[in-house]
Amino acid sequence: MAALRARDERALARLYDRYGNAVYGLALRVTGDAGAAEEISLDTFWQVWQQAERYDGAQGSVRNWLFTMARSRAIDCVRARAARKRTIVDDPTEEAAVRRPEEAAELIERRALVRAAMTGLSADQRAALALAYYEGLSHAQIAERLQEPLGTVKTRIRQAMIALRRTLGPLLTLS
Amino acid sequence: MKSRDEIRDDLPLYALGALEADERAAVEAALAEGDAELAGELREWSELVGLMALEAPAAAPPDIGAALLARARGAAAPSAPRVARRRLGWAVPFAAAAMALFAIAGYREIGFRAERARTVETIVALRRALDAGQNEIAAGRAALAQREADVGGLRAALAQAEAELAVVQQPRLQMVSLRETKDAPPAAGHVLLSPPTGKALFYAFDLPRVPDDKVYELWWITEKQGPVRAGIFQPDERGLSRVEAVMPSDAGVLQAAAVTIEAAGGVPKPAGPTVLLGKL
Numbered sequence: 001m002a003a004l005r006a007r008d009e010r011a012l013a014r015l016y017d018r019y020g021n022a023v024y025g026l027a028l029r030v031t032g033d034a035g036a037a038e039e040i041s042l043d044t045f046w047q048v049w050q051q052a053e054r055y056d057g058a059q060g061s062v063r064n065w066l067f068t069m070a071r072s073r074a075i076d077c078v079r080a081r082a083a084r085k086r087t088i089v090d091d092p093t094e095e096a097a098v099r100r101p102e103e104a105a106e107l108i109e110r111r112a113l114v115r116a117a118m119t120g121l122s123a124d125q126r127a128a129l130a131l132a133y134y135e136g137l138s139h140a141q142i143a144e145r146l147q148e149p150l151g152t153v154k155t156r157i158r159q160a161m162i163a164l165r166r167t168l169g170p171l172l173t174l175s
Numbered sequence: 176m177k178s179r180d181e182i183r184d185d186l187p188l189y190a191l192g193a194l195e196a197d198e199r200a201a202v203e204a205a206l207a208e209g210d211a212e213l214a215g216e217l218r219e220w221s222e223l224v225g226l227m228a229l230e231a232p233a234a235a236p237p238d239i240g241a242a243l244l245a246r247a248r249g250a251a252a253p254s255a256p257r258v259a260r261r262r263l264g265w266a267v268p269f270a271a272a273a274m275a276l277f278a279i280a281g282y283r284e285i286g287f288r289a290e291r292a293r294t295v296e297t298i299v300a301l302r303r304a305l306d307a308g309q310n311e312i313a314a315g316r317a318a319l320a321q322r323e324a325d326v327g328g329l330r331a332a333l334a335q336a337e338a339e340l341a342v343v344q345q346p347r348l349q350m351v352s353l354r355e356t357k358d359a360p361p362a363a364g365h366v367l368l369s370p371p372t373g374k375a376l377f378y379a380f381d382l383p384r385v386p387d388d389k390v391y392e393l394w395w396i397t398e399k400q401g402p403v404r405a406g407i408f409q410p411d412e413r414g415l416s417r418v419e420a421v422m423p424s425d426a427g428v429l430q431a432a433a434v435t436i437e438a439a440g441g442v443p444k445p446a447g448p449t450v451l452l453g454k455l
Contacts, residue, residue: 012244024233046246068225161223
């Protein structure tokens with residue numbers, strides 16, 4: 001991060017090399033629009049470059065800062081285009097991911113753990129979590145969408161998060 | 176006003192952005208009070224939310240990286256990579272060069288990363304196998320504990336049956352029936368007496384359970400000492416009551432057996448209502 005603050009372009013390239021596909025995949029999953037995902041990816045990394053000096057390490061990892069910005073931009077984009085029919089990309093393939101070979105291994109190792117954790121959740125938990133994470137819905141909106149009691153949805157999300165934390169705990173300490 | 180525990184419960188949903196406005200405000204107010212522990216927990220939840228982005232990576236078009244670097248170098252910033260391709264013709268060779276650099280740098284690490292990826296996949300598989308094994312061990316332990324409990328119960332039942340058999344196998348066995356007294360709920364009982372051994376077995380049927388601060392007490396009504404304590408009991412869930420008693424040896428003739436309701440722990444002399452009575 002210090003290199004980014006020092007306006008070192010190589011640091012920006014390394015950051016993009018490390019997280020470019022993940023940011024693009026997230027934006028694509030949320031928006032269902034490849035063009036929008038490209039724009040969001042570019043703008044997200046650009047914002048990191050411009051605001052590197054504002055980054056506060058005490059508030060979380062760079063990775064989390066980056067993903068939070070990308071997700072927020074993607075959800076805003078979807079909301080702004082609410083009238084447009086959205087197609088969710090459910091499962092981008094590994095084949096697509098390995099088009100950037102230098103990043104493939106990194107993606108596979110983390111994705112293996114995240115996917116293992118996700119598959120450990122119940123279908124109900126995954127559905128509620130996906131509506132919150134990818135569509136930015138509140139628990140009240142999720143309850144309305146799923147036609148379930150508010151308390152049930154809230155509990156389901158909380159339990160899903162606790163289960164994820166149990167499985168992904170080791171990754172939380174990695175940058 | 177939410178309690179601190181309720182705020183803690185809301186932290187994962189706050190990190191996920193799934194709280195309603197008023198709930199968000201409550202969490203933020205609590206955080207603003209400088210609670211370092213809450214802030215630490217929120218950081219952890221936020222990192223977890225960040226990790227969820229890794230669930231579905233997709234191959235980003237290569238021109239994003241080039242356009243990003245072009246922007247960083249002060250070139251005219253395109254609003255989108257597709258626009259960049261149209262307007263920045265000079266950036267195309269630059270993009271190719273930049274991507275080549277990415278690739279060269281990346282390939283240096285690819286062997287290490289691929290090995291690491293295989294290791295992680297192995298770890299994931301082992302972790303799943305370990306979880307499955309631990310579940311089986313836990314289930315086995317639970318089954319074993321149940322078996323041990325069953326064996327313990329059977330041993331106790333066997334010991335009881337042997338004690339009862341020892342009484343009823345004695346010669347000169349006497350049996351006395353007991354009936355409910357006037358105004359007492361319907362119930363019955365009997366006493367098996369073995370004078371040669373001085374042992375007695377008392378059974379009662381259909382006695383209702385009494386409150387926790389009360390107990391049933393069995394009495395021998397004797398010629399010389401009047402009522403003599405023979406034991407206290409509570410009916411089991413089937414309404415069956417059982418007491419192993421000893422016949423008093425120096426109280427003269429046994430005239431009757433009776434059951435009263437007394438304070439928990441029993442009393443030296445009967446004070447409560449008599450519910451069963453049988454003359455010997």
